[in-house]
Amino acid sequence: MEHPLLELKQIECRHRGVIAVENLNLHVNQGDLVCLLGPSGCGKTTVLRAIAGFQPVNAGEIRLRDQRISYPGYTLSPEKRRIGMVFQDYALFPHMDVCGNITFGLRHLGKAECKRIANEMLEIVGLNGMGDRYIHELSGGQQQRVALARALAPRPELILLDEPFSNLDIEMRERLSNEVRGILKQQGITGILVTHDQHEAFAMGDQIGVMSEGHILQRDTAYNLYHSPANRFVADFIGQGVFVRGTLLSPDTVKTPLGTISGDRAYEWEPGSEVELLLRPDDIVYDPDGPLQASVQQRAFKGAEILYTLKLEDETEVLSLFPSHHDFAVGDNVTVDLALDHMVVFPL
Numbered sequence: 001m002e003h004p005l006l007e008l009k010q011i012e013c014r015h016r017g018v019i020a021v022e023n024l025n026l027h028v029n030q031g032d033l034v035c036l037l038g039p040s041g042c043g044k045t046t047v048l049r050a051i052a053g054f055q056p057v058n059a060g061e062i063r064l065r066d067q068r069i070s071y072p073g074y075t076l077s078p079e080k081r082r083i084g085m086v087f088q089d090y091a092l093f094p095h096m097d098v099c100g101n102i103t104f105g106l107r108h109l110g111k112a113e114c115k116r117i118a119n120e121m122l123e124i125v126g127l128n129g130m131g132d133r134y135i136h137e138l139s140g141g142q143q144q145r146v147a148l149a150r151a152l153a154p155r156p157e158l159i160l161l162d163e164p165f166s167n168l169d170i171e172m173r174e175r176l177s178n179e180v181r182g183i184l185k186q187q188g189i190t191g192i193l194v195t196h197d198q199h200e201a202f203a204m205g206d207q208i209g210v211m212s213e214g215h216i217l218q219r220d221t222a223y224n225l226y227h228s229p230a231n232r233f234v235a236d237f238i239g240q241g242v243f244v245r246g247t248l249l250s251p252d253t254v255k256t257p258l259g260t261i262s263g264d265r266a267y268e269w270e271p272g273s274e275v276e277l278l279l280r281p282d283d284i285v286y287d288p289d290g291p292l293q294a295s296v297q298q299r300a301f302k303g304a305e306i307l308y309t310l311k312l313e314d315e316t317e318v319l320s321l322f323p324s325h326h327d328f329a330v331g332d333n334v335t336v337d338l339a340l341d342h343m344v345v346f347p348l
């Protein structure tokens with residue numbers, strides 16, 4: 001089996017005695033991009049700071065390659081870890097030009113070598129010819145590229161990105177996260193990204209660890225987190241959807257107000273158990289001959305699609321994505337059908 005580049009084994013971190021991260025395991029293989037995604041305060045930054053060496057661990061250990069870099073009572077200093085960091089606020093020096101910023105940590109290599117490395121990094125991040133600009137002469141997206149170039153310049157084994165795009169507008173955020181993913185993949189650099197924005201996590205991560213209250217609840221691909229959430233928190237946090245109540249008739253069949261639904265999974269609870277069924281907006285489709293009558297309660301235009309909140313005849317509210325040319329107003333009656341790929345059910 002491949003040996004992970006980075007391994008966190010049952011780490012615990014405290015701030016002033018209060019536990020922020022508990023019993024957390026994470027392994028990251030060479031070349032992987034892993035995202036930690038979770039609501040504010042769940043401990044994402046604390047994990048990243050522990051990996052970087054700014055935060056000690058109170059229990060467990062962190063290994064980078066075969067070296068133990070953190071364990072209780074020992075924290076290898078950040079500059080000895082060969083780990084690069086990119087922060088939300090860029091943390092660039094305003095009194096230095098772009099080249100100076102990129103090679104700040106490499107000045108011992110001499111002027112000519114610094115210039116060569118800076119030019120190489122500028123090429124990688126797509127800022128050719130901007131080496132002598134000052135930071136205030138760059139856009140937010142360009143500044144974040146400089147921050148990335150600075151983190152890449154010492155050729156780290158691992159790069160940590162803490163909400164790196166959150167100061168940028170949505171369009172730029174999406175573009176840059178795709179670009180940064182491309183750069184890291186092309187350079188074969190392993191990365192860990194922390195974010196509370198699932199779209200950023202979806203765009204960047206090969207795998208995403210969903211965190212809550214100091215724990216990783218599920219680590220999986222974006223597809224599996226959306227379609228096979230392991231628990232109610234992940235189901236709620238990832239994507240949109242509603243839960244409707246139902247009764248389990250057999251391991252793969254649930255009776256709901258929308259009808260009796262059979263799926264591709266077996267659940268082990270007793271027949272007759274009360275359950276909740278997850279319905280994503282893409283599970284309910286527009287169908288002029290569909291069996292379910294609904295009235296439009298709300299609509300949100302998304303461009304190619306419209307997200308409708310629909311009330312079914314029995315008062316159950318569901319969300320549904322219609323292609324944009326099916327344009328209905330609040331109060332209109334529509335007919336829909338179920339198109340469930342995966343039946344996701346939780347106990348009540």
Ligand SMILES: Nc1ncnc2c1ncn2[C@@H]1O[C@H](COP(=O)(O)OP(=O)(O)OP(=O)(O)O)[C@@H](O)[C@H]1O
Nearest residue numbers: 015016020038039040041042043044045046047196
């Ligand atoms: N220096 C500190 N002193 C005391 N408590 C702290 C400190 N830093 C973080 N905490 C607490 O630890 C918990 C985890 O914080 P952390 O910053 O890791 O969360 P986060 O998921 O990164 O949140 P955000 O997305 O808001 O940055 C929070 O309850 C926070 O209040």
